[in-house]
């Protein structure tokens with residue numbers, strides 16, 4: 001009788017182990033724990049870096065800063081940057097190639113220059129293949145983008161143009177990510193100035209980034225318990 005009970009317990013334990021082994025990989029596929037998230041960003045004046053570093057710490061992700069080897073400092077750097085962005089010119093970046101293989105989710109982050117991605121991030125996207133990767137685009141700019149969201153086809157040309165460029169038509173951001181094989185999860189934007197054109201202090205940018213955290217985690221299918229326990 002005792003022997004029978006022991007063998008039954010053994011059978012149950014075996015079954016439990018087998019089921020656990022089957023479910024653990026399935027769970028890790030469905031939930032993100034941060035280790036598989038890479039944030040790649042370019043920054044000229046540190047705002048995009050601030051957003052990305054705040055996200056990196058709170059997501060438990062890895063972050064890589066892309067450097068533009070062209071001097072973008074001062075007024076001359078600004079003007080050159082404007083022209084390069086406006087005419088979709090590429091630039092020399094460092095690192096040139098990133099191994100995306102350890103990651104399933106990639107946050108590509110850029111300041112907006114002349115209503116386009118910065119040349120460094122434009123170059124990065126063009127130089128990589130994102131097949132099988134889930135991409136979340138993150139941008140910062142002086143202004144809020146939601147101002148342009150509501151403009152319909154009857155809007156003045158410039159307003160329609162901004163909206164289309166930033167949100168996926170006319171080879172905008174979404175199209176660019178998709179054209180390189182990525183699955184586009186969405187676009188999150190942070191304005192670094194107030195509506196009255198005053199610069200937001202860093203604490204405000206961090207606050208707004210933390211305010212967007214839940215939405216970003218949801219977009220990345222995050223398991224926040226795992227991330228919080230990890231810290």
Ligand SMILES: Cc1cc2nc3c(=O)[nH]c(=O)nc-3n(C[C@H](O)[C@H](O)[C@H](O)COP(=O)(O)O)c2cc1C
Nearest residue numbers: 043044045046047048111112113114115141142143
């Ligand atoms: C060359 C250049 C062009 C820019 N063009 C725009 C623009 O078209 N619209 C806008 O709102 N901000 C524009 N900006 C402002 C930046 O997008 C904004 O300050 C951004 O948050 C800076 O990020 P960073 O500190 O990471 O470089 C431009 C900045 C530069 C340097």
